[in-house]
Amino acid sequence: MRVYLPAKIPTRRIALRIDGKVIDRWFRVELVHDMSELSASFELSVHDDERAVGAWPWTTPAGDGEPMNWGRKAEILIDGKLWLIGWIDDVCSDAGDRGGFVTISGRDLTGDLVDCPPDPRGKHEYKSIMLDEFARKICAPFGIKVKCDVDIKPAFPKCTVEAGETVISCLAKYAKQRAVVITTDRVGTLLITRSGKEKAADDIMFPGNVTKVRATFSARERFSDYFVKGQSEKNGGRRPATAALDANAEPLDEAPEQPEPATDSPLDKPGGAGAHVMGHARDPDVTRWRPYISMSRTQAQDVDAQKQAEWEMRTRRAKGDKMDYAYSGITAGPDQKPWLMNTVAFVEDDYAGLSSEQLIAGVAISYDERGELTRLRVTGREAFDLLPVGDRRSQKKSGKKGKSKGGSKPGGLDSTAKPL
Known part of the structure; x- marks a missing residue:
């Protein structure tokens, strides 16, 4: 993979702020927010000419206060508006x-939620709890807020924290049952949502406002039949109280008939460890026998397993077809805003024959020797959603929209900037 070199002139549009001090002379920038990862990330490079003499005592690029040490809280701004609040993980010097x-x-x-488990001193089991409330309880020690903007009913009978699992792993197993997306607003809030609830900064036109496209249509991760198997609580609940004997009672004509077990598994046998549940969905485009099975990590009902199977089928189908577009610039549209992940854009791609609304599943903003560039990872709207959207290529517009030109507007830094 090619490593792009720093630009000759630093950008002043992207800045780092630490403890009120602003550094805005970056020669290479990479800002990434993708639905395949919980946390947004940043990587910034700056000349360290002042330290490029003598004994090469590499520490930080700024002499006063040494604000670039790892572990420092940092804010990333684009055109003076807050884009990210996070922590510096790594500092690397190179000459x-x-x-x-x-x-x-x-x-x-939210990077700490990816790396760390819930508080080991806290509770490990929560009963009759909604997903968002469960998230608030295990995210609270990290100072992360939780926002939910979709219906996530009903409450889970029980949510458990397994030994050694991280916060995001703990939440993901329950989010999957509700077919919701867990992501971040990049400034300190965990979002429980579904895909494509907002419009993108602009439409995507090729040829037009994007300069390059790379399309991938893959069947590698698609299957003919999707099975989700799990286990619910043992049938019957509490044992009923013993009935009083009746001297006049007569024996039953015959014992009630028991169903034959589907397999030799104890889960399939009456009186086993619990009731066996299974969901099944088919992808009609995959004509050969190619099964996929997933075991539910939590106790589930039949309806939950069926929803998971259908969700697995649709998301894998949508993720199999994806396009990567290159847009010249950092901001887009009439309001000149950055492209945002988990937004919907109408894509008019004459080369790929695509004319439909698509989900922007990933955004990578960069600045280097190529100048300002935004890479957009685009996939089907149903890639991360519960509900089917329909044929990705059939949502035609009535006439083509004028092909907009990409552009950028530099702006000054504002210490009172609000999130994008």
């Missing part, structure tokens, strides 16, 4: 023929 550089990288505040 060569082109001079000295220091590169810092990190993630937004």
Whole structure:
């Protein structure tokens, strides 16, 4: 994979703010927010010419206060507006023929939820609880807020924290049962949502406002039949109280007939460890026998298993077809705003024959020797959603929209900036 070189002139549109101090002379920038990862990330490189002499005492690019050390809380701004609040994870110094550089990288505040387990001193089992309330309880020690903007009923009979699992792993197993997306707003809030609830900054036109496209249509992760198997609580609940004997009672004509077990598993036998449940969905496009099975990590009902199977089928089908577009610039549309992940854009791609609304599943904003560039990872709207959207290529517009030109508007930094 090619490593792009730093630009000759630093960008002033993207800035790092630490403890009120702003650094806005970055020669290489990479800002990534993708639905395949919980946390948004950043990587910034700056010349360290002042330290490129003497004994090469590499520490930080700024002399006063040394604000670039790892573990520092950092804010990323685009045109003076807040884009990310997070922590610096790594500081790397590098020197060569082109001079000295220091590169810092990190993630937004939810990065700790990816790395760490819930508080080991806290509860490990929560009964009759909604998903968002469960999330608030295990995210609270990290100072992460939780926002939910979709219906996630009903409450779970029981949510458990297994030994060794991280916060996001703990939440993901329950989010999957409700077919919701867990992501971040990049500034300190965990979002429980579904895909494509907002419009993107602009439409995507090729040829037009994007300069390059790479399309992938893959069947590697698609299957003919999707099975989700699980186990619910043991049938019958509490044992009923013993009935009083009746001297006049007569024996039953015959014992009630028991169903034959589907397999040799004890889960399939009456009186086993619990009731066996299974959901099944088919992808009609995959004509050969190619099964996929997933075991539910939590106790489930038949309706939950069926929803998971249908969700698994649709998401894998949508993710199999994806396009990556290159947009020249950092901001887009009439309001000149950055492209945002989990937004819907109408894609008019004459080369790929695509004319429909698509989900922007990933955004990567960069600045280097190529200049300002935004890479957009686009997939079907149903890729992360519970409900089917329909044929991705059939949502035609009545006439083509004028092909908009990409552009950018530099703006000054504002210490009172609000989130994008």
